[in-house]
Amino acid sequence: MNRILVKPNSSHPARPYAAAARPALYSALATALFSCAVVSAAAQVLPAPPSVTVPPSSIAGPNDTGSRFHTNLEFLSLAKGAVTPNGPPFPGAAYNTPSSIACVYGLQPAVAGCNPYNTTLNPAGGSRAIAVVDAYDNPNIYYDTAIFNSQFAVTTTPPNVVYAPSGAFPPGACTGPATQPPSAAGTGWDIEASLDVQWAHAMAPGAALYLVEAQSSSLLDLLCAVSVAGSLVSKAGGGEISMSFGGAEFNGENIADPVFTTPGIVYFASTGDTPGVIYPSASPNVIAVGGTSISRNVLSDNFRFENTWQETGGGLSAFEARPAYQNGITGLVGASRGVPDVSADANVFTGVWVFNSSNVPECVPAGCWFIVGGTSLSSPLWAGITNAAGHFLASSAAELSRIYADPPQAFNDITVGTCGLYMGEVAAAGWDFCSGQGTPKGYPGK
Numbered sequence: 001m002n003r004i005l006v007k008p009n010s011s012h013p014a015r016p017y018a019a020a021a022r023p024a025l026y027s028a029l030a031t032a033l034f035s036c037a038v039v040s041a042a043a044q045v046l047p048a049p050p051s052v053t054v055p056p057s058s059i060a061g062p063n064d065t066g067s068r069f070h071t072n073l074e075f076l077s078l079a080k081g082a083v084t085p086n087g088p089p090f091p092g093a094a095y096n097t098p099s100s101i102a103c104v105y106g107l108q109p110a111v112a113g114c115n116p117y118n119t120t121l122n123p124a125g126g127s128r129a130i131a132v133v134d135a136y137d138n139p140n141i142y143y144d145t146a147i148f149n150s151q152f153a154v155t156t157t158p159p160n161v162v163y164a165p166s167g168a169f170p171p172g173a174c175t176g177p178a179t180q181p182p183s184a185a186g187t188g189w190d191i192e193a194s195l196d197v198q199w200a201h202a203m204a205p206g207a208a209l210y211l212v213e214a215q216s217s218s219l220l221d222l223l224c225a226v227s228v229a230g231s232l233v234s235k236a237g238g239g240e241i242s243m244s245f246g247g248a249e250f251n252g253e254n255i256a257d258p259v260f261t262t263p264g265i266v267y268f269a270s271t272g273d274t275p276g277v278i279y280p281s282a283s284p285n286v287i288a289v290g291g292t293s294i295s296r297n298v299l300s301d302n303f304r305f306e307n308t309w310q311e312t313g314g315g316l317s318a319f320e321a322r323p324a325y326q327n328g329i330t331g332l333v334g335a336s337r338g339v340p341d342v343s344a345d346a347n348v349f350t351g352v353w354v355f356n357s358s359n360v361p362e363c364v365p366a367g368c369w370f371i372v373g374g375t376s377l378s379s380p381l382w383a384g385i386t387n388a389a390g391h392f393l394a395s396s397a398a399e400l401s402r403i404y405a406d407p408p409q410a411f412n413d414i415t416v417g418t419c420g421l422y423m424g425e426v427a428a429a430g431w432d433f434c435s436g437q438g439t440p441k442g443y444p445g446k
Helices: 024-029 098-104 141-152 189-203 219-235 253-260 324-333 375-389 396-405
Strands: 003-005 052-054 074-076 129-135 160-163 166-168 173-175 208-214 239-243 265-270 287-296 303-308 315-321 336-339 342-345 352-356 368-373
Touching: 098 189, 098 303, 129 189, 129 219, 129 375, 141 189, 141 352, 160 219, 166 219, 173 219, 189 208, 189 352, 189 368, 189 375, 208 219, 219 239, 219 253, 219 265, 239 375, 253 315, 265 375, 265 396, 287 375, 287 396, 324 336, 324 396, 342 375, 368 375
Parallel strands: 003 052, 129 208, 129 239, 160 208, 239 265, 265 287, 287 342
Antiparallel strands: 052 074, 074 368, 166 173, 287 303, 315 336, 352 368
16 A cells, blocks of 8 residues: 655645555556546546545644644545546445445444445434534535535534634633634645544434534644533533544643543544554543454455454553553553553545545535545544434543443454554454454444
């Protein structure tokens, strides 16, 4: 797999796109991996084989530790000129839809193979509220969400967009007016917001959904936005908050841990897309969500099994002590907080469809379908599934106690694959550093 790291550029900051020849292994998937959402009839042009783009928002800077967070996503690159009057799933591109995810994770009655072309039942349920927190302003979030909902027959409910003020110390404090943040277009944060909104809503279509936009990707601005999200969800009677962002751990991070303790709210955070531990997923007050791979038969596109995603974050926290709910795995984690707690699909090559109309110049203004992965996906998946389960526990700690106490049949236990530095961690029965307790298996234990 060739990976393209597209870094910010002063002259072209909004071009996270590159095209080049890719291994023959992926040539069979070359038919319409991306498609601009042009509804007029047009001849379909075969795109180049898929490549991976890591947007600027997912690249940590040398001075970011303790001051700035980043997204945890990557996507399959645009093949310029790929046009179709229809939307996904496209022939030869069996990436996941809301109904295929519902099938794989037991959220709807099983359909043999959980094939994206054959499944039709989307997740159902959801109530109270979910908030997703992102940096900057997605300029087309209502349009993007409407296209996604229409394409996959998801209940058409627009998100509630809320601007957060600037952050202040201590973490979680806010200051100044809640003005519209700078545009996220082309940074990767716009793809992040589209992903978070579309897939949290798809998992719990009955829940009120808030997109809380921070003024920037700074630690203080994003944690202020988390506090704003906490107030909104609390007023709705409780629910979940998803944070797909994170950054390297830092000494003193536990000062921010109280931000994730608003009563009646369960907090989720991505564990990252490289080996190791990031914050806020390391917080004992947050459910740390890692990534897996949903493997399909290359000929039939049917689901085969779920295994690890080798790029997922996980390990032992350098600064957070083992919480009480992990006492049962002391032999694995010792005195430290271990992550992840749970996992879900995150491998971009087994990723999901996301619609966005602001990230790539070739997709403005009509929009394009992206195939997105990274643990930025697994966090909103879990937030939505937990909401639809309907238990609404009092805190993340209460939810985590349930996760670690419930029997194994509440999860798909991932026992195949490796992860970590030098791929030194191996999936095993029960909790492990690659997938935690496992992936969703219906609604029990959520």
